[in-house]
Amino acid sequence: MSKHIIVGGGVYGAAVAWHLASRGEAVELIEAGTIASGASGGPGRRGVRANGRDYREIPLMVRARELWPGLHESLGTAPLYETMGQIQLFEREIDLAPAEARAALQNRLGIESRVLSQSEVRELEPDVAPFIRGGLYCPGDGVAFHKTTTLAYADKARQAGAILREGVEAARLVATNGRVTALATTQGEEIPVEGKLMLFCNAGVKDLVAPWIDLPLWSRTFLVAVSAPLVDNPVRHLVGHASRTLSLKREPDGRLMISGGRPGTWDAATRRGTPIQREVDLNVADAVAVYPSLEGLKIETADTDHLEAECIDHIPIIDNLPGNEHVLYAAGWTGHGWAIAPAVAELMRDWVLEGRKPELLEPFAYGRFG
């Protein structure tokens, strides 16, 4: 049986390794660091949000929403996912029309959505500031434990017979006349590519495929600030904001997670990020502006250690390498690749097993760039 090679031990690598190994396929996964040390790791939980998502990703979210509630049963863990509803707040009149358009499109694509008036927002989120005029609400959205889920996928992959090797970094793809035949590691090993080679190494994909294509991607860290436990956490739902860089999640232990996409700095040599204090202060200031009772909030952890790849048009690129139908890659999730991972991983499995790209993945082809 031809062995498949996967590069990257984030949620995508681990989930696809499990899907393939449990179908009897031979799989070897290499990960430069440890499983879930990239964007799929770090503190808090990740938003599982259809609300405000690019319309091309909504069909993937519809499927992901079917999978998330029972995923822990398939993986043999405690519950990993919680439905809490997502509200994208707005405070400017100009944000009403886009919210209405989004609600209509999301409903048409199968995601229950509605625009909330000022008083309706207050019923769901009583502590928001008086200037919040409304919100776009998706009751079926939720949050999931990302690191635990990724580690659980990896454990299941191992149990199904996949080989997962940590501390092994892919250096380059070895090719003859443009056709990939092996994968060279930084330690000098050459791993022959017999089955499919799947590049799920997120921020590492661009460099590996550079001899073939120049992907319009770049990497950056996102700040996650986590508060000390709050006696009275005012945030009830997964909350975003139409015009502020702000995402708020209530953690089960009463902490508040503040994120939304503010940057940190990144050191490629150590693979570590450093938070920028001004960005932490701005993130907290936005949270306090929207929830005034958070005044005086203490941040215990500011994390920027998890690199993500962003794509120029804010949706991922999922394709095979030109001239190499056996080399698949997926990268450029742009800060929202978590929620759709269970659905995309299933589709990648189908692509490998059936030999043709699933239709739902077509919008993410490299060819969209001309």
Ligand SMILES: Cc1cc2nc3c(=O)[nH]c(=O)nc-3n(C[C@H](O)[C@H](O)[C@H](O)COP(=O)(O)OP(=O)(O)OC[C@H]3O[C@@H](n4cnc5c(N)ncnc54)[C@H](O)[C@@H]3O)c2cc1C
């Ligand atoms: C702070 C933050 C908050 C986020 N919030 C959300 C959210 O609320 N909702 C949402 O949907 N999404 C969110 N995302 C995005 C989501 O987490 C990512 O899109 C998703 O986890 C990407 O998974 P992955 O497996 O592709 O990448 P990763 O988890 O980054 O895994 C890639 C792995 O490849 C390894 N690697 C890299 N180069 C090489 C190499 N050359 N050789 C071997 N291994 C290599 C890395 O070490 C890494 O472990 C967030 C991301 C971040 C960083």
